[in-house]
Amino acid sequence: MHTHTTVEPLIDDEYTGEPPAKRLLAYLQDQRERGAKIVGTYCGYAPAELIRALGLVRASLCAFSNATIEAAEEVLPANLCPLVKSSYGFIMKDTCPFFAISDAVIGETTCDGKKKMFELIADRKPMHVMDLPQLPDEPEAIDDWAAAIRKVRRFLESVFGLTTRDDRIEAAIRETNAKSRRMNEIFEYAALNPPVIGWPELYDALFLAQGASGDDMAPILDGVLKKLETRKRDGYVYGPKGAPRVMVTGCPLGGDSLKVLHLIEEAGGVVVALDACSGMKPYANMIEEDTGDPVRAMAARYLKIPCSCMTPNDRRLTEMDRLIEKFKPGAVVDVVLQACHSYSIESIKVGKHVQGTHGLPFLKIVTDYSQSDVGQIRTRVEALLEMCRQ
Ligand code: SF4
Numbered sequence: 001m002h003t004h005t006t007v008e009p010l011i012d013d014e015y016t017g018e019p020p021a022k023r024l025l026a027y028l029q030d031q032r033e034r035g036a037k038i039v040g041t042y043c044g045y046a047p048a049e050l051i052r053a054l055g056l057v058r059a060s061l062c063a064f065s066n067a068t069i070e071a072a073e074e075v076l077p078a079n080l081c082p083l084v085k086s087s088y089g090f091i092m093k094d095t096c097p098f099f100a101i102s103d104a105v106i107g108e109t110t111c112d113g114k115k116k117m118f119e120l121i122a123d124r125k126p127m128h129v130m131d132l133p134q135l136p137d138e139p140e141a142i143d144d145w146a147a148a149i150r151k152v153r154r155f156l157e158s159v160f161g162l163t164t165r166d167d168r169i170e171a172a173i174r175e176t177n178a179k180s181r182r183m184n185e186i187f188e189y190a191a192l193n194p195p196v197i198g199w200p201e202l203y204d205a206l207f208l209a210q211g212a213s214g215d216d217m218a219p220i221l222d223g224v225l226k227k228l229e230t231r232k233r234d235g236y237v238y239g240p241k242g243a244p245r246v247m248v249t250g251c252p253l254g255g256d257s258l259k260v261l262h263l264i265e266e267a268g269g270v271v272v273a274l275d276a277c278s279g280m281k282p283y284a285n286m287i288e289e290d291t292g293d294p295v296r297a298m299a300a301r302y303l304k305i306p307c308s309c310m311t312p313n314d315r316r317l318t319e320m321d322r323l324i325e326k327f328k329p330g331a332v333v334d335v336v337l338q339a340c341h342s343y344s345i346e347s348i349k350v351g352k353h354v355q356g357t358h359g360l361p362f363l364k365i366v367t368d369y370s371q372s373d374v375g376q377i378r379t380r381v382e383a384l385l386e387m388c389r390q
């Protein structure tokens, strides 16, 4: 039996129990009422510290709902990643509150689906697409990405009539690092065996943290940490006794694709590590402080994000080693959104690494935002967890 239903929620406010998007939207609306301008972004590579240094607020526009897929498929090919279809469907139907409150949009040349979708929405808001180098180990990559950040800096300055000072970017870097440290402290409670935090609460904090500033998050995260410490002291355990620990890696997850995480729990497992842009990835590396060139320091850190759009993406495996070492999962599940070729192909390497180097059971799940494959995923997850129990 899961014991988490009886304890005090980690973030205790009027949105507790609601989808985390509501809390984030309320935060953004509040920022807007205070006069802040909003910049919509789609990706972990979006230069958050630059946005913050300009006094702007970031809203993530990646959508996770099946509800808009049908409308999107009237225009887009059906065999396209559901994240792209869902995001575009919301914009098409004019029903994305995050897009609606965005005053400008930043995209990056990551996967083809996103890149080409940006063209379709470019006339709706002031938009800038950053040219992301995709060979991160080449010596010129950092110069190119720093140049791309300087270019988007000029775009934002001109759209909003602002100027950024390097010392403000430096301050934003310190703020990001402080947020990352707090997030990593929270992750420690998932690393405990047995864990004292479950993925739904982790996900709540992660969802809010990707939009809210470090300063605004600080008291919330400190409150979460205090409660976690109390839980630990009181001997609270999340999940059933001896539950197999699962690490989930792959494409960003949210909304309807969270079905996979629910299914892992329903099958008796506990998800202890979320290795995705919607999970722990954004907090894996600190940005170097006081280098004298904060834009370059940002560029260096962002290029370390192990996204499958990069080639080679060896950092993904190195990062998995670190996570496996830390969270000690008994199995790894790689969730690939349908038609996401880069994550799908990379899954071959990931699976070999997990099984070969770490000797762990591995399951690749290719899915979309519909509920049609729930039965099939359940059977496969149950079989995986059975292997952990043997
Ligand atoms: S998985 Fe890659 S493309 Fe998607 S948000 Fe993360 S960095 Fe961006």
Ligand code: SF4
Pocket (backbone or CB within 6 Å): 081, 082, 083, 084, 110, 111, 112, 113, 114, 251, 252, 337, 339, 340, 341, 342, 343
């Ligand atoms: S999941 Fe894959 S195809 Fe979909 S937006 Fe992300 S990188 Fe692109």
